[in-house]
Amino acid sequence: MTFASIRFLYCFAGFLIIYFLVPAKFRRYVLLMGSIAFLAANGIKGAMIAAVFVPVNYFLARKAYNEYDPIISAKRSAALNLIVLCIFKVTGFLPVGASFYIFTYVAYLIDVGRYEIKYENNFIDYANYALFFPRLLMGPIARYKDSREDIKAPKILPENIQYGLESFILGFAMKVILADRLIHLQREVERIGIDCVSTSCAWLVALTFALRLYLDWQSYCLMASGVAKILGFDLPINFNYPHMAKSVSEFYRRWHMTLTSWFKDYIYIPMGGSRKGRIRTVFNILFIWLLTGLWHGITINFILWGLSLGIFVVIEHLGLRKLLDKLHVLPHIYVIFVITVTFALFATEGLNNIALYFGKLFPVNGIEPSMMPGDTIIYLQKFWPYLLGGILCALPYPERILHKYGRKWYGAIILSGVFWVTVYILWKNGNSPFMYMNF
Amino acid sequence: MLKGSKKYLKSMPLTLTIIIGGVLFFIACKTDVIAMPGGEYDYVEEAKADEDISVYDDLTDDSVEESRDEAVANETVYFDDRLSVDDPHNLRGFFSIERYIDEKKKGYTIGEVDEDYFKDALFIGDSRTDGLRLFSPVGEAKYFCKTGLNIIKLMSSDTTVDGKTLKKVLGENKFGKIYIELGVNEGDYYTPRWLEYYSNAVNEIRKLQPDAVICIQAIMYVTEPYGIKWKYCKKENLDEKNEGLKELCDDESVFYIDINEAVVDETGHLNPEYTGDGMHLKAKYYYLWRDYIMQHAIIK
Structure with missing residues (x-):
């Protein structure tokens, strides 16, 4: 449930x-x-x-x-x-x-x-x-x-109940209307075979997966904090708009913040953190990221995911971050690229499948034609509203607007309408489980 | 308990609007302003509860309830394993006696054909047949297929592809051969009841296309991990149904084609190399299925 x-x-x-x-x-x-x-x-x-x-x-x-x-x-x-x-x-x-x-x-x-x-x-x-x-x-x-x-x-207060409902409805709509629709893009391509589609389609799938992972989890966190708020409890924030980050390190300071701080407080700092020299710091970072990968699963794809992120964090720690802080657009492109590619490891199991997926993303042996010509356009035409909605929800503005206008009567009517439409869609289509429940 | 409700409602308008919205939603559902979604169809429980065995069921437009004795008396008989093989009423559910005798005189062989053979073919199936249509179409055959299609709802007027029911497609065209591949979506359905549905559906198709050869394709297996994860379609369930499908065929005008021979690995499951999700063939491997069909065609 x-x-x-x-x-x-x-x-x-x-x-x-x-x-x-x-x-x-x-x-x-x-x-x-x-x-x-x-x-x-x-x-x-x-x-x-x-x-x-x-x-x-x-x-x-x-x-x-x-x-x-x-x-x-x-x-x-x-x-x-x-x-x-x-x-x-x-x-x-x-x-x-x-x-x-x-x-x-x-x-x-x-x-x-x-x-x-x-x-x-x-x-x-x-x-x-x-x-x-x-x-x-x-x-x-x-x-x-x-x-x-x-x-x-x-703290059972009317303003908390109001705030909690607002958060819950936003998370609920994000999950049912956006995340649960975007999963179909991935499933349709998986059905055809990632090695049977075009490179651009494979990138579309990778970007969609990364977005859906965020939407799925952030929607859960919004609903969880909404439910807790209604009951009079405050939950710690788990996501702080990670897609606004300018480095991978910053991304993961904004993503699953409570897990990151857990590893920092109970593993990284007791190991010495960054206070025991450069070599030890590099080791500590890689070790933490290996553990983070293992926390998600004891399979090769999660281990590779953790270690690859650890390598990027190390490179940033050794000097890249200072460069990224000075730039404006390029760091965001860099973050989106790294996050998309590393999350592709999340989506695949087994070395064979990883090789197939990455062979399609980076076609070093030549581009193979797709077995479904025009696949990227077909999927963009089918899923663009959900992709656009998902990208908007990755920005801070929807939540800010929601909490600003939610307590006005017209805002409440709109939110209530969104809630009941979402209920109907859920009732009609059924629900798919949250991705992070697998961990 | 929260006191001062007026003050509270003013500071939490969303609570009030949700409650009002809920009342309106409920009224809209009850008055059919909003179409109420169907509940999950519990095939297994429905089948177990329904102990009657009819020739037709309520899914067809002109459903006819006929007892077993009436069916034998009217010579509209069906498969009954209590009757001996030589009993003329043991007609495996597809023909009248006269038709049975006619058909017995015809002869068929199985062999390889080219794509022209499929000009008057119809393929009926679920998402996997849809994949066949998209990625390895068999000549110029027609298709009645869509995701989620199952034998239980096949003849229903609610089941349409491109706006047409199967009966309409069968009524508007003349087919020489009809291929059916269904069953994975209802893998855990009570098998005897499921075979009844299958037999009735083939009987309906037979009435509308009396000259067509009907090829019942085996339910294609899934990979072993997929069957472990999604138990409804594990190999044991599909094997049971495939064995039942074999029994429905008379090898004279209704044939069984074991397409799994083309796609399984040494464990007897769908070869993991051929599939992206464990159930559907990858686009580039549908040719295995197509080629198998072309190599095992029914030649009059």
Whole structure:
């Protein structure tokens, strides 16, 4: 059950009625039950895993805090969580969202071990942090110190409900109207075979995939933050318009920000970061990016994706970034090019398929004609409204306009219309899952 | 509970407009102003619930409910494995007795032909046949194919290609041979019931094109990983249906063509090299299917 599903909409509506009607002191129990129900609706094995992880980590954090050397104890507990995650990934028995919530538990344990926070004594409050359903399946990875205040006293205010609905509707429309339509371009070309289309069509597919990945995930984050806001919680921002970046490093500082900061705070900085000389810095960067690739999947394409990005980040760190900062248009073209090419690795599995795809993108052995003449034009004619809409949504302006005019009556009527049209489209066409739920 | 509703509604107009919009949406659906989308068609549950076996079902325009005894009495019989092979009523569902005797006298062989052979051919199928049409068209054959087409809805008036139902296409043309390749989309459908639909559809086609040779193509397999991921079309399901399709053919005017021989690997699944998504042939490999059809044509 994802946010962009009819089932979620009516279940959430029912949940909200109960959540708002119960006295404030019982709301934490209602929230916990709602989170458990949401988790179970996405796979009973996820609920069973959580039933073990949540109390175990609760007690491990309490134990670590009271140890003589809390950080050692916390690191052991964190390592245990990560070993279990690795076993899940290798065996394929990976509950939906495990990559995200296990990282959340690790962050909590390490922060307790470092005495940055005190462990949460109230089990219900801890469980609400650990299982908070808006961010359970696809993040963002929230730190306890940023969530504690809301868990103790959610800010249920009319302006938050309004803001939350605005964000939710934008994300909902982005997912159903844009992302779920753009997937068909990729599927149609996959069906024909990427090696059977023209080079320009292969580039169109690559660009569309990169755009769709962003739209898919950003739409989820908007819906998640919207749902959380309605419930009185603030979630950390996960995307800050990464396509406005002028370097790959900056792109990934704006993309999946909570994962990037997790790796920085819990792996990169403890390894020395950039404070132990140039060679060590290069190693640290490449290592972090290798881990980032492995987090997405233990297959060759994700490893290549991570390492290739690591190489670009290293090159920028060694001097390219200073040059990029001085230029205006070229850095954006460079970023779009690198991101598109590296995300092409995301879309393919196996070395053979990677070779085929890249052989089509970079036809060093000569350009082969397409088996469908005029394929690029055909697909552009079919998908241009969704591509244009997707590009617009990658800019900051739609969200700013939405929040500026959403609370005016005409804005509310338009948004409401968008919401119900999207519901109808979803009802008619069905929903496709979010891409990052696979991780 | 939130107090001061008037004040709250003023500061969150979206809540009110969504509620009003929802009421309007509901009214519009109930009054058919908006066409209500159909629910997911649960083929398996529907088939299990429906224990009746009819000659025709409600999907055809002139559906006729006929009991088994009435069908035998009217000599409109169908495949019944309880009857012996020599029983004249065991006609495999396609002919009247007189027609059966006529057809028995005809002789056919299977061999290689050129593209001219397919001038009066019709190919019926789903997205895979559409791929055949686009990338390796078989001579000047006509096609009735589209993504998602299945045997259950094939004869329905709701199923159209380029605005025409199959009955209309069959009524407006005279075909010498009709090729059918359907089944992967309903891979997990209850097989006996699915074969009933298939048999009824062929019977309908037979009525409209009495002189055409009908070639039932095997349901093309998918790759092994695809079948693991999408269990409805795993090889075991398709094998069961293909075995049933073989039984529907009499090798006199209804033939079975095992197109999988052209495209499978050593494991018996669709060769991964030939496909981009695990189910459809890549554009440059449809010629394997086309060539197989041309090498296994029914020659009168």
